[in-house]
Amino acid sequence: MSPAVPRTLSPAAVAGGFGILAAAFLAGVLIGPADIGPGAVLKELADRLPFVSLDSGLDSRQAAIVWELRLPRTVLGGLVGATLAVAGGAYQGVFRNPLADPYLLGVAAGAGLGATVAIVNAGPGAAVVPPAAFAGAVLAVILTYALGVGAGGRSSGVTLILAGVAVAAFFTAAQTFVQQRHADSVREVFSWILGRLGGAGWSEVVIMLPYAATAIVALLLHRRLLDVLAVGEEEARTLGVRPERVRLVVVLAATLGTAAAVSVSGLIGFVGIVVPHTVRLLGGVSYRIILPLAVLGGAAFLVLADLAARTVLSPSEIPIGVVTAFVGGPFFAVVLWNTRRGRA
Amino acid sequence: MSRWIALAVAVLVGSAAGCGGQAATPDGVPQPGAGFPVEVAGATIAAPPERIVSASASHTEILFAIGAGDSVVATDLFSNYPSQAEETEKIDAFNLSVEAVAALDPDLVILAFDPGGAVDALSGLGIPTLLFDPPVTLSDVFAQITTLGTATGRSDEAGSLAAEMEGEIERIAASREGGAAFTYYHELDPTLFSVASGTFIGSLYGLLGLESIVGPGDADALGYAQLTAEFVLDADPDFVFLADTRCCGESAATVAARPGWDALSAVREDRVVELDDDVASRWGPRLVDFLAFVAEAVGGSS
Numbered sequence: 001m002s003p004a005v006p007r008t009l010s011p012a013a014v015a016g017g018f019g020i021l022a023a024a025f026l027a028g029v030l031i032g033p034a035d036i037g038p039g040a041v042l043k044e045l046a047d048r049l050p051f052v053s054l055d056s057g058l059d060s061r062q063a064a065i066v067w068e069l070r071l072p073r074t075v076l077g078g079l080v081g082a083t084l085a086v087a088g089g090a091y092q093g094v095f096r097n098p099l100a101d102p103y104l105l106g107v108a109a110g111a112g113l114g115a116t117v118a119i120v121n122a123g124p125g126a127a128v129v130p131p132a133a134f135a136g137a138v139l140a141v142i143l144t145y146a147l148g149v150g151a152g153g154r155s156s157g158v159t160l161i162l163a164g165v166a167v168a169a170f171f172t173a174a175q176t177f178v179q180q181r182h183a184d185s186v187r188e189v190f191s192w193i194l195g196r197l198g199g200a201g202w203s204e205v206v207i208m209l210p211y212a213a214t215a216i217v218a219l220l221l222h223r224r225l226l227d228v229l230a231v232g233e234e235e236a237r238t239l240g241v242r243p244e245r246v247r248l249v250v251v252l253a254a255t256l257g258t259a260a261a262v263s264v265s266g267l268i269g270f271v272g273i274v275v276p277h278t279v280r281l282l283g284g285v286s287y288r289i290i291l292p293l294a295v296l297g298g299a300a301f302l303v304l305a306d307l308a309a310r311t312v313l314s315p316s317e318i319p320i321g322v323v324t325a326f327v328g329g330p331f332f333a334v335v336l337w338n339t340r341r342g343r344a
Numbered sequence: 345m346s347r348w349i350a351l352a353v354a355v356l357v358g359s360a361a362g363c364g365g366q367a368a369t370p371d372g373v374p375q376p377g378a379g380f381p382v383e384v385a386g387a388t389i390a391a392p393p394e395r396i397v398s399a400s401a402s403h404t405e406i407l408f409a410i411g412a413g414d415s416v417v418a419t420d421l422f423s424n425y426p427s428q429a430e431e432t433e434k435i436d437a438f439n440l441s442v443e444a445v446a447a448l449d450p451d452l453v454i455l456a457f458d459p460g461g462a463v464d465a466l467s468g469l470g471i472p473t474l475l476f477d478p479p480v481t482l483s484d485v486f487a488q489i490t491t492l493g494t495a496t497g498r499s500d501e502a503g504s505l506a507a508e509m510e511g512e513i514e515r516i517a518a519s520r521e522g523g524a525a526f527t528y529y530h531e532l533d534p535t536l537f538s539v540a541s542g543t544f545i546g547s548l549y550g551l552l553g554l555e556s557i558v559g560p561g562d563a564d565a566l567g568y569a570q571l572t573a574e575f576v577l578d579a580d581p582d583f584v585f586l587a588d589t590r591c592c593g594e595s596a597a598t599v600a601a602r603p604g605w606d607a608l609s610a611v612r613e614d615r616v617v618e619l620d621d622d623v624a625s626r627w628g629p630r631l632v633d634f635l636a637f638v639a640e641a642v643g644g645s646s
Binding site (some may be wrong): 062067070180191203315316317319 | 421422436438439533534558566569570571572573575577578579580591592593602603604605606607608
């Protein structure tokens with residue numbers, strides 16, 4: 001593993017990322033189980049622009065489908081995907097472990113336990129679910145980090161992964177136990193665990209937006225420091241960087257974003273690992289390239305995954321976690337394969 | 345060593361068999377429940393059961409309706425009707441502990457779900473165990489009632505219960521004859537799990553001339569599908585039936601408050617019907633109540 005070669009983000013790559021995101025967003029809004037012509041949807045959307053007045057020909061139900069269901073769902077998918085992807089990329093940088101993602105470090109399992117406890121005590125969709133998920137996530141990442149650092153030193157990636165496995169297993173077991181003791185809410189909890197944007201409305205977007213914005217901005221501001229850390233701790237210190245502080249801020253921001261994402265959409269796996277690695281393969285190993293492109297790519301990936309989730313088996317819905325893992329599992333295998341062969 | 349084990353097993357089996365024999369014919373005096381022992385669905389029941397464990401809410405309701413309730417000593421966590429069922433010992437049907445069931449010393453066990461090997465394990469202990477699959481048609485329900493009647497020595501009561509239900513169902517269905525054909529969305533939970541016309545509950549709606557927006561799917565294809573909100577809005581059902589009022593606190597008001605749902609005709613025209621979750625999900629005697637309630641909500645032929 002050679003130190004990252006500093007390279008800057010090319011305008012072409014940024015433009016490409018925005019292009020893919022725009023295409024995914026359009027597809028997400030134009031396509032759905034309800035048979036509404038794409039032209040009419042475009043007219044309906046354009047009608048709300050200032051100085052534009054168009055008759056889309058949609059009735060009130062179809063307009064509600066576009067404005068109250070498809071649009072918030074697509075926006076939320078984009079926010080969640082961007083947050084999970086940038087959080088995954090940041091975790092990989094700060095822990096110097098290419099296999100780290102929010103799921104593997106136990107953050108999502110901690111959030112799952114918090115959310116399950118809230119769901120069985122206060123009902124699905126209660127206002128207490130997001131803060132409970134956040135509390136569980138923070139607890140899990142603290143435990144994982146303390147266990148990983150205490151047991152193996154902060155440079156040992158294997159120890160960290162094992163710590164995450166232990167913490168995730170424990171929280172998942174506790175979560176299953178709580179859920180079994182409340183058999184009547186089993187379906188709501190399962191629905192939540194498999195991940196779903198189905199209940200998404202503008203209120204979820206409003207919940208998610210401040211967390212996503214904070215996490216994304218904080219992580220993007222630290223992208224240069226992550227590159228410095230990648231060179232080595234001593235070198236970073238000579239450059240005036242305090243590694244512990246950077247690590248703490250990055251972990252906090254990534255946890256904050258992950259917890260918010262998990263609380264509105266359940267446990268959506270593999271976004272945090274598929275997207276940063278794709279960007280890394282295509283764009284380069286510098287976090288100055290990876291993090292911004294992961295934001296755009298993550299948003300596009302989850303919008304498209306959600307499009308598949310709601311249309312492939314229409315009128316039935318596939319949990320979005322199933323779609324991302326179905327794509328992410330094989331992809332993860334390819335990344336592993338290439339990494340191993342590259343070293344051999 | 346192994347000889348000792350074999351001997352111990354032989355003694356245990358021998359004494360168990362002896363107990364069973366004595367219970368069946370003490371001193372050769374005829375039992376009150378004539379016709380025993382009976383052979384039901386592969387299980388041999390030596391005498392009228394006096395210690396029944398029912399791990400199925402639907403079958404608990406049937407047992408009480410045919411007068412076998414006094415013999416029910418334990419029920420599962422969901423068995424809450426009639427109220428006497430709540431006072432029995434409780435077991436967890438979905439995480440069934442064979443040992444806990446055996447410790448209740450039952451002489452008949454009713455299961456609607458086998459988490460794996462429970463029927464074999466209980467039968468192996470000499471406990472007659474009946475496993476009932478969820479019904480596909482109404483005649484499956486009547487067959488299960490008849491089986492429970494035979495197993496408990498209450499065939500007459502079971503026969504009249506089935507006949508009474510059949511008569512009521514025919515009367516309710518007839519009241520809808522010639523009525524408008526409506527579409528419906530039957531909600532199992534707030535994450536929009538629903539049922540197709542080809543499911544058992546769908547067939548009950550079908551008796552009343554109602555058709556699911558999910559379509560004709562059966563238990564394999566789309567029978568119990570998780571719908572997208574967009575599909576429900578697009579299909580615009582004539583009626584919304586909520587079977588998640590008790591579990592999840594859903595109501596006509598919460599449905600109307602969902603994003604975009606106020607555009608539904610059923611919401612605008614006050615055709616969101618709040619069901620009792622339990623009555624709408626069990627295939628006991630109260631399915632007649634379910635049909636009557638739905639028929640009432642939809643309105644008779646005009």
